Amino acid sequence: MAKHLYCVVSRDGGDAAVSGDCAYLVPYRDIALVVKESSPINYASLPKDILVRHLANHQSLIEGIMKECTAVPIKFGTSAMDDGELLEILESGYPCFKNAIDSMAGKVEVDLIALWNDLDSTLRELGERDEIRRFKEEIATASREELREAAIELGKMVRVALEEENGRVGNEILFALKEHHLEQRIREHFDDRMLLNVAFLVESEKKNALDEQIEGLDKRYCGRINFRVIGPLPPHSFNTLEICRIGAGEIEEAMNIIGVVPGDDKDEVRKAYRKQLRKYHPDNNSGDPDAQMIFEKFSRAYKILTGCSNLAFGKDAIMVRVVE
Structure with a gap:
């Protein structure tokens, strides 16, 4: 059986965190690894839907543990062969593990995704910008062949305008929230409607203040923007541990x-x-x-x-x- 690693925790509270789960603690000094035994898995060969299910289970277990104690995630797919290798990992990684736990104590990750509620309406508004409107007037009498090329150019202009608007509004949102988090990580957009995708590192006791500020932004933008808040989460974006043999x-x-x-x-x-x-x-x-x-x-x-x-x-x- 392989020993799959989930996170590293402080031993103070760790026992309660895994109570009732088939995961268990492997203690070392004042820290412990959270481990589950199962058959070895070649994640690279799994179909995407099954891989996503494994990843969701991995994250769910860590999220449950972090409700009881500080938990620093270990990179998904990390495993050890036996108890001897677990001990080697703990001995070798103790300084890094300890520092990670101490630096993340009392902190959580909160993810924020901001999307245009009505992208078509936003694009129509952008289409009324002076430079775009003038270009439309210039091509109004173009031939069919010229119009085909002009349409491509018009699409590029609207795309640039959307990117500029996303940047402007995204920066407004970030500025409004800057007093309510410790760090931020800007992430890649994966949807045309998305204007901001960001992870915040937040002190646990200040998460409610962040939520209230986001609610205020929702009112400020009069429903034009859909704010999706995910968290509290383990600090995956700020402090995930990678373990490998060199x-x-x-x-x-x-x-x-x-x-x-x-x-x-x-x-x-x-x-x-x-x-x-x-x-x-x-x-x-x-x-x-x-x-x-x-x-x-x-x-x-x-x-x-x-x-x-x-x-x-x-x-x-x-x-x-x-x-x-």
């Missing part, structure tokens, strides 16, 4: 690139990194066509060495790091 060869290569040796601690790794940063930065190697690739390799080596503990030649290691 091979001995890759560790040795990373040490050689950065210029450190086994036994050097994280401070020495950082010093070596800063010392060589100027040497590898693309801005200082503008004549080298491979400069960007070399710099990315250098950066990857640094991430490996700062994400792994107990580094040594000839041995693989567990890397734990925060991804956003």
Whole structure:
């Protein structure tokens, strides 16, 4: 049976959080991993609908746990082979786990999606802008062939106008909410009606104030915009933990690139990194066509060495790091 990892929690409250669920805690010092046993799953081979169901179950379990204690999500699909690997993960990742829990204590994620309620009406309004209206007048007497090309150009103009309006109104919304969150992450739009898709990191006790401010925005825009609030959620957008095993060869290569040796601690790794940063930065190697690739390799080596503990030649290691 594989051991699927869901999140890391503080042991204070963790027992109650998983009570009644087939998930269980694997404790280490003052933290614990939340784990479930099941058959190994190759998520990459699953049909999309089944994959989405697994992801929803993963998130639902974490959301239930966070009601009782601070829970920092672990990247979906992470698993361990046995209890020995779980212990290795806890020992190697403890500093990162502990820091993540402490930094997220008393905080939740709240997602906000803002959509035009009537996109057609918004597009008609944009079509009355001076530059678009003048263009319509100019092509009114165009031939059929000219009109076909003009219609394409008109569509581009309206699309640009919509993007500008989305940006203007989106910035108005963000400005109105800036006092009610700690951080924000702007996300990609996935719908033509969408003008804003953002995740907020919020102090738990201030979520109601954020909700009230969004209600005020709903009235301000007189129903033209549909505000969808999702949360409170675990801080997926701000503090999701990635756990992976790095091979001995890759560790040795990373040490050689950065210029450190086994036994050097994280401070020495950082010093070596800063010392060589100027040497590898693309801005200082503008004549080298491979400069960007070399710099990315250098950066990857640094991430490996700062994400792994107990580094040594000839041995693989567990890397734990925060991804956003």
